[in-house]
Amino acid sequence: MTDPSAQTSATEFWEARYRDTGRVWSGRPNELLVREASGLAPGTALDLGCGEGADAVWLAARGWRVTGVDISGTALERAAGHAADAGVGDRVAWERHELGRSFPEGSFDLVSAHYLQSPVPLDQQTVLREAARAVAGGGTLLLVLHAGWPSWQTEPPFDAVFPTLDGVFAELALPEGEWAVETKETVRRPSTSPEGVEGFREDHVWRLRRA
Template identity: 85%
Template sequence: MTDTPAPPAAEFWEARYRDSGRVWSGRPNDLLVQEASGLAPGAALDLGCGEGADAVWLASRGWRVTGVDISATALERAAGHAAEAGVGDRVAWERHELGPSFPEGSFDLVSAHYLQSPAALDQQTVLRAAARAVAPGGTLLVVLHAGWPSWQTEPPFDAVFPTLDGLLGELALPQGEWSVETRRTARRRSVSPDGAEGFRDDHVWRLRRRPTDVE
């Protein structure tokens, strides 16, 4: 593998969306559906929303959603998806290069799925900011790849995959302020570009911020 510098994040992701048709399936991530279906709707923040499937699913369940992505093209497609689904008035779209900038406000759910990139990304800084954006009583949901797919014989770029305990340590959450409701590894089917069957493991963390004490 050639050791080449990571491309600028904004340039990389804009080209990824601009130079192709739809990139993702248009369906919400299964792990979001599994982990968030039982949560009471409120204000949600979807980090790295891509073409908007997770944000649209949340909005369809009564959430008021802020969808954030680095790519203007992805956000345009996401807005179109929301309008077609009849929830365009429940989703606001913001463009951020997470790390250098971050959306303002606090949220009852902050969802961060697969914030892993061959382009530059300060994952630790972004996820710590995500935790700070969770309102008292709210939920932080993080899903990250645990490793390469089983069929990947040679990694396409250097990557560090977090462990279940390692990420919790990196978040540096204030002691006593959070409870861990989910900490698990989920295995899903994965098919290579040439049709080879395999699997990929993802790590899932769902954490709840302690509600503010009521006098």
């Protein structure tokens, strides 16, 4: 997503987003992470765009060794506090990266990226290709992206181009025969506006296993 009127850098935008508010997210792991990763054997995991750390903490509590990555130092501080409070602080490492410009080193048994969509510029294609390259042999790539605005969003706050299931899969440019598709679907879930209007939102989900 891009907002043509945005005048701040991605780092400035997201740091302000966390710094100027209290807790931004619920503290609960993403539902689709729980659905897709509950059956995986624990190993090493990379959580891209980890925010305040709920997904990373959930994985760590289930035996994973996790690297959580975000652009905001404030978000990472909150994430580290969440991990410590949950008793898994020793199982999670936190790294600050502006994805698209820098990326964690190493390979991982699970690379998870939920909602890497932004109102300020983000080279999403590059980030997702780097995510795929970071998956170890036999490992899993889990991607979740919004497929559109919520049904109650009558006036979108900015112009956005949303992905398609086949479009993202093609943009990943995965080597033929090297990956197995385990999940590739659109999921509709309930969504309620800040004013209490009930509706729904659709997300695209890709879970791919590397040979």
